[in-house]
Amino acid sequence: MPIRTALAVLTATTALVLTGLWVGNNVNMLPLDASSNAPTYDALFKVLFSIGTMLFLGIVILLVYSMFRFRRRPGDLSDGLAIEGNLPLEIVWTAIPAIVVLFVGIYSYDIYERMGGMVALNDHSAMDHAAMSSMAAAPSALQAQAPGRVWGGIGAAGMDAAPGGPVLPVEVTAMQFAFIFHYPDAQITSGELHVPTGQPVELHMEARDVIHAFWVPQFRLKQDVIPGQPTVLSFTATKAGTYPIVCAELCGPYHGGMRSNVVVHEPEAYAAWLQQNSPASTTT
Amino acid sequence: MTLANPSDFNGSLQPQGWLRYFSFSLDHKVIGLQYLVCGFLFYLVGGALAGAIRTELVTPLSDFMPRDTYNEVLTLHGTVMIFLWIVPVVNGAFGNYLIPFYVGARDMAFPRLNAVAFWLIPPAGILLISSYFIAGAAAQSGWTAYPPLSLTTPAAGQVVWILSVLLLGGSSIFGGINFIATILKLRRPGLKLMQLPMYCWAMLGTSILVVLSTPVLAGTLILLSFDIIAHTGFFNPSLGGNVVVYQHLFWFYSHPAVYIMVLPAFGLVSEILPVHARKPLFGYTTMVYSIMAIVFLGLIVWAHHMFTSGTPPWMRLFFTIATSFIAVPTGIKFFNWLATLWGGKIALNSAMLFSCAFIVNFVFGGITGVALAQVPFDIHVHDTYFVVGHFHYIVYGGTVFVIFGSLYHWYPKFTGRMLNEDLGRLHFLLTFVGFNLCFAPQHWLGLNGMPRRVAEYDPAFTTLNQVSSVGALLMALSTLPLLINVVVTALHGKPAGDNPWNALTPEWLTSSPPPVENWIGEAPLVTEPYGYGHHQDQPQEVAA
Numbered sequence: 001m002p003i004r005t006a007l008a009v010l011t012a013t014t015a016l017v018l019t020g021l022w023v024g025n026n027v028n029m030l031p032l033d034a035s036s037n038a039p040t041y042d043a044l045f046k047v048l049f050s051i052g053t054m055l056f057l058g059i060v061i062l063l064v065y066s067m068f069r070f071r072r073r074p075g076d077l078s079d080g081l082a083i084e085g086n087l088p089l090e091i092v093w094t095a096i097p098a099i100v101v102l103f104v105g106i107y108s109y110d111i112y113e114r115m116g117g118m119v120a121l122n123d124h125s126a127m128d129h130a131a132m133s134s135m136a137a138a139p140s141a142l143q144a145q146a147p148g149r150v151w152g153g154i155g156a157a158g159m160d161a162a163p164g165g166p167v168l169p170v171e172v173t174a175m176q177f178a179f180i181f182h183y184p185d186a187q188i189t190s191g192e193l194h195v196p197t198g199q200p201v202e203l204h205m206e207a208r209d210v211i212h213a214f215w216v217p218q219f220r221l222k223q224d225v226i227p228g229q230p231t232v233l234s235f236t237a238t239k240a241g242t243y244p245i246v247c248a249e250l251c252g253p254y255h256g257g258m259r260s261n262v263v264v265h266e267p268e269a270y271a272a273w274l275q276q277n278s279p280a281s282t283t284t
Numbered sequence: 285m286t287l288a289n290p291s292d293f294n295g296s297l298q299p300q301g302w303l304r305y306f307s308f309s310l311d312h313k314v315i316g317l318q319y320l321v322c323g324f325l326f327y328l329v330g331g332a333l334a335g336a337i338r339t340e341l342v343t344p345l346s347d348f349m350p351r352d353t354y355n356e357v358l359t360l361h362g363t364v365m366i367f368l369w370i371v372p373v374v375n376g377a378f379g380n381y382l383i384p385f386y387v388g389a390r391d392m393a394f395p396r397l398n399a400v401a402f403w404l405i406p407p408a409g410i411l412l413i414s415s416y417f418i419a420g421a422a423a424q425s426g427w428t429a430y431p432p433l434s435l436t437t438p439a440a441g442q443v444v445w446i447l448s449v450l451l452l453g454g455s456s457i458f459g460g461i462n463f464i465a466t467i468l469k470l471r472r473p474g475l476k477l478m479q480l481p482m483y484c485w486a487m488l489g490t491s492i493l494v495v496l497s498t499p500v501l502a503g504t505l506i507l508l509s510f511d512i513i514a515h516t517g518f519f520n521p522s523l524g525g526n527v528v529v530y531q532h533l534f535w536f537y538s539h540p541a542v543y544i545m546v547l548p549a550f551g552l553v554s555e556i557l558p559v560h561a562r563k564p565l566f567g568y569t570t571m572v573y574s575i576m577a578i579v580f581l582g583l584i585v586w587a588h589h590m591f592t593s594g595t596p597p598w599m600r601l602f603f604t605i606a607t608s609f610i611a612v613p614t615g616i617k618f619f620n621w622l623a624t625l626w627g628g629k630i631a632l633n634s635a636m637l638f639s640c641a642f643i644v645n646f647v648f649g650g651i652t653g654v655a656l657a658q659v660p661f662d663i664h665v666h667d668t669y670f671v672v673g674h675f676h677y678i679v680y681g682g683t684v685f686v687i688f689g690s691l692y693h694w695y696p697k698f699t700g701r702m703l704n705e706d707l708g709r710l711h712f713l714l715t716f717v718g719f720n721l722c723f724a725p726q727h728w729l730g731l732n733g734m735p736r737r738v739a740e741y742d743p744a745f746t747t748l749n750q751v752s753s754v755g756a757l758l759m760a761l762s763t764l765p766l767l768i769n770v771v772v773t774a775l776h777g778k779p780a781g782d783n784p785w786n787a788l789t790p791e792w793l794t795s796s797p798p799p800v801e802n803w804i805g806e807a808p809l810v811t812e813p814y815g816y817g818h819h820q821d822q823p824q825e826v827a828a
Contacts, residue, residue: 082818117660226528
């Protein structure tokens, strides 16, 4: 390869990488991050956005450059060069996507593990963990009636690292076209989810009729709520505020209207909310 | 090349003239064009349904049509576009027309089965759409028909939907068997597998996917219909059924279905680029292996549609890895296409503009696809407009762009006349701008909280939804220059001659349109379908 070509390729690649990094770090496409999981997600998003920008721009620039540089001049009836392949080149561009995909895969696995996604919710250690976390609380109806039937979702492993005390269990029932939140400890039933900042929350979810999905965009978390199969979703809210809960699985004519709110309180305000809404005047 | 009048060789009892396009013709070329025109009519139907969706979404309120009608419209839109437009056209239309030429045969292996496969489509399509006009009866559970929703929505429409999809699936299986038999068994003596044009490999891979996965969908939908009609409990949780099992079975077909829509497009692009760039297809062997790798990987990635369905962690991990690795063979194909263009003599005509835009759109959709394969990324955007944007970049920006490019490329062969280039470029411009305006903003909407399949949304999302609807309007307008072009040039277009592009693949080595027997006399032996640049000394004539 002539030295000038090599320099040009090097310069173009560097410019592309820098552009990708700049775009990934400076173009914000995401809503507010309001859970402990969200900043981790956003970091993954930045990496994917940077790599995606580099690849997309690189390929489009090559394509558009070829379309102009090698366009057929009027009157030119000749063919291009009879190049049928080039093994080293093909090895290079097998390696590029392979390396990108490996890197992205390992990185996102790490992110997923930090989110608690890799805990096997129906193996013994996980069940022990769930039992421990609910020792302070009265065992929830759901866990009592169906031990071992809790299937999937984002588990509580990520919670080990999270400070903030015992896990707050909330039972979620989804139906056409509403979510109902039941606090087994406080005996409160609500149409809105109220949670404190800093305390891990574990939603035990089941649907009554069709499949729904519980999604809070500001938490970057979603989990289907399925009839006949309980699912779990754990998170720790970090920023006080009111965020939408959106049903994300087609569930019937009013699917688009199946929305609620999650109200994230500072711990004191949450205690006050519990106090106000508890049917018994004493709360745990 | 001079050939005798094809009508001299009319030895069959088939009707002649325009009537044969409405007959049970056994001619693969007639059947191919039947698929193409029939598919395009359904594209207009599916497009009108898309227009209704985008009109509803101009405002945040559900105010254009009743909510259950909206769900019927989105269900029919998806079903029509997939099963009646893209799959039949990119497989049935171009496959039937081109494959016998490419293998050096006079027809498909099973001409009667071929005609049956086509004639299943119009009644199935009419059945599907007519269910819409039976009050409140069209299917409302999306093209995915997830139970228990599909068990609780009006039963008549759902059963008609199942029946229609079963017929279309049957048509698809018949076609797949026919392509495999034709490619493997009807090759002209002396023609080796590794000398076939790339579209043959794409159709071989696609047909393997069709034959392996479509029966699973058929079986699943039959069980679903039992649940609806006979109140069995396969997928009904109140009778002990399991709703997630349905999703596994459904996606075991419906993810390969993406490759059933996309691989033939890869094949068609591999035919168009070398002709208009006047260069051999770069890396023929790696292209073949890439197709087969995509076929294999395509069968083991289905559960990436189910990352929020409560699937166990090991399963999510496996399907993340398998899905990500599809990027490798796909990436090879795109780099090879770029290398095909590099150093060529590129004619920027309509066929080429659509093919190059396909590369841009598909790379974009592929990159968002690799992102979506990552479980933690997917958990946020699953079932949102991000996904809607992503798959339209794949199936519209990818496959439909290739269908249009192919139309400009092969129309001279179909009719013997050239399509008008000015109208073609106008069609391209409106489609490209409209498409990107329509679907690019949807990625942002999904990331920021707009779920898919909703008739109403947060008013904060109004502006981008309106931009998207304007894009949809441009896409609707883009069909006008196409329709005018196709109809007017069929009657008054510039005569094309037999080989206006001076191409080397076998379909161009006969008259336009070709005779019933495809070639007068023996089929030509084409061992170098992409041998451009080898014979520079010979004077050649190339159309603009």
